[in-house]
Amino acid sequence: MPTKLAEPTAQTAERLIDIDLTVNGKAEHFSIAPWVTLLDLLRERLDLTGTKKGCDHGQCGACTVLVDGKRVNSCLTLAVVRDGSEIQTIEGLSSGDTLHPMQQAFIDHDAFQCGYCTPGQICSAIGMLREGKADGRDAIRENMSGNLCRCGAYTNIADAIESVQGREDAR
Amino acid sequence: MATKLNDAPVGIGSSLSRVDGKLKVTGGARYAAEHPVADLLYGVVVSGAIAKGRVTKLHTEAAMAAPGVVEVVSHLNRPHIAWFDKAYQDQVAPPGSPFRAFYDAEIIYSGQPIALVVGRTFEDARHGASLVQVEYEIDEHETDFERSPEFKPKKTRDTFVEPKNRGDEAGAYAKAEHKVDVSYYLPTEHHNPMEMHATTVQWHGDGRITVYDKTQGSQNVQAYLVGVFGFAKKNVRVLNPYVGGGFGSGLRPQYQVYLATLAAKMLERSVRVVLTRQQMFSFTHRSECRHIIRLGANDDGALQSIYSKAVTPTSRFENYMEPIANWGGQAYRCDNATMDWALTAVDTYTPGDMRAPGAATGMTLFEMALDEMAYETGVDPLALRLTNYSDRDEMMDIPYTSKALREAYQEGAEAFGWSQREAAPRSMRDGSELVGWGMATGIWDAMFQKTTVRAKLSANGHLEVATAGSDIGTGTYTVMTQVAAGALGLPADQVSAVLGDSDLPPSPIEGGSWTAASTGAAVQIACDAVRVKLAKAAAKVDGNPLGGASVDDLRFEDGRMILAADPSKAVGYGEAMTAAGVSEIEATEAAAPGPLESIGEMLGVKKKAKNTHSAIYAEVKVDEELGVVRVTRIVCAVAAGRIVNPKTARSQILGGVVMGIGMALHEETLADHRIGRFMNHNFAEYHIPAHADVLDIDVIFVDEPDSEVSPLGIKGLGEIGIVGTAAAIGNAIFHATGKRVRSLPITIDKLLD
Incomplete structure (x- = not known):
């Protein structure tokens, strides 16, 4: 018996949004789609792979970063909603050879x-x-x-x- | 990798901090999905929604039209892959026909990958994957293993141990004064390492590929890709320098590496595939188990008979089995013992090895049944185990190379305060909580596998030791560093350990708790060969100050060879190498079980049993009204031969114990048999222990010198920590509540039932 699943939602046209972030003290500008998470932005666009993807659902905490000083699950955070924020990742905690x-x-x-x-x-x-x-x-x-x-x-x-x-x- | 943490001399027995620690706490350690590659495409897997049948139509038009989607790869357009099963059978494949994704339209389990959407960005691919529509023809399926007929396949896995029975179990049971006849159940569990399975394939364009894979064996994956895709071996390099946990999930090449390579070959582009956490429930699991245990004993607790039968599911395409039923029959003195096993076939993926496969299930469930016998006879659970203690492997009827379990029982009991225990259930209390104390025994194999290490000493005094093996968090980098530093008298920061590269000398997969013993021995032998070459080079130094002394007459300390008989005479390594006209000294050596031993084990005439043992004591507090269980204290006393690094060794045991807490209280993959699918495929619904679940754990290593088990006397620690832990907790819950729950995990509903 053939099964047909539900129709997909209408295709969303790509729309880029400009945002500015300070990541580990460095000013960064991005033109990104609204559905890019902060986690994927850090890992795939900035090569800051110290922030980990362990579930992508806010269930494991591997993606935790500090946003304006507070701990946040970056996988549940769309990057565009943090426009203007200061992000600190694991790579930004140590200074040179001196560990936090x-x-x-x-x-x-x-x-x-x-x-x-x-x-x-x-x-x-x-x-x-x-x-x-x-x-x-x-x-x-x-x-x-x-x-x-x-x-x-x-x-x-x-x-x-x-x-x-x-x-x-x-x- | 650089090691800059400790410049003190180290060797076996020192508590050197993990040498890869700095990279791991700074985000510098790169895992499979994190290696930067130019012009990378991203693949997202579309998973099948039915348990059995076939894809009749794959609607890919909408996905292909979506922005950034490059291709939808499926059985309809895949490039050529191997025909014969042999090409797909990796080092640890059980007998059968390994799963081949996209081979044809057939669907053989729920969650099976049926398409890979490849896009310019991860988001493009993910969006495209959501647009793929599938039509199916559905066949009848069966995923409930207790509704499928039992069978015993003719061909078993190489590692499987057929039970060897003794005496007359049925007769002795009939006559026994005390009887326990019970049925225990362990549910399906999923490994769930924190790093989701991922692969980055770098397409070089000249026939070569570099594959960063989440695997426990770079060379196992290399051989698989060569066999399946027809690459020349020299053109495939597999790297896994850092692995975000495995616990067995990365023993076999899993479908993410297959799909990433398939897409790279088809598109002639670099491709990265990362599975979702949901998809982490779609390729391997610890099999559920029905364990029938029947025990007969005298008034004093002496066992008169043991019957133990384990039934587990396998897939329809491979016969996977674990030695589950044997452990109680091996561990305890008893003249009459029958162990048996059977499989049933279901429409799921093939189960696989998960931390202490066989023992974690079989010894845990057996130890809970044994606790029932302690109450049946009125003998203290520890006294019962001591009454039935044996210095021999009772099943094979051979002695152990060493077994300091008696000491582990004793030291653990003292640390825990076991003698203060009141025997009666519900007799101990702390406010509104019932307090329970339980204990259990753990046992695991001490294995040794052929491993080759290359040691290279440079004139500047830097030593590199390298092998293709893996460090999945177990501490292999650190163990190698310590053994090498000890062998050549160098500080740790002058030693680097290199792992996770199929181009390096051969190593087996990282599993079975054999890595420290095997890799450690190979490092020692390779460094010993460097010492011999150094001593020869020293003879070329002007005036030959060491008088041509052989290695046995020399001490290797602080980067110098010192004449043992006259310590005023010494030659630096660099000085010797300069005199010999070489800039480095290199030696590649293999450590392997002796030829007699190998042949003997092949013929099944093992002369001595090699095992690690443990005694686990657990305290639980159970809220009487709510049924909430807290594991407030665990003491795990381990007899595992020589301990290379007490600090990282302790962590290994802690990790095993925590997974044992999960087995006792949390972990359970639930299937909806009507649709043949695992339902709770995420961390919100598949619970693993969190910070709040883990209180005090005390680890004790008892002294257990053993010159026979492996060249360095190491037995391995990766798995023993989980074996029996859930039993100690379950037994403590019975002691607290008087309620015997014979199905793990012991959740609130079962206690309040």
């Missing part, structure tokens, strides 16, 4: 294995410290639960965050 304290803590506590969720975990951890929510181990676990790690490095990640949570320069 959170990055160093992740290495010291072996807070990753495969490394794929790591940039999102680090950006999320920094965002959480800025929110002032890292009050004790339970709070860290609860407020980091949007970032999945299939290698199961959770206890080491919590150790890493705890080790720097009081430091002003870790925010």
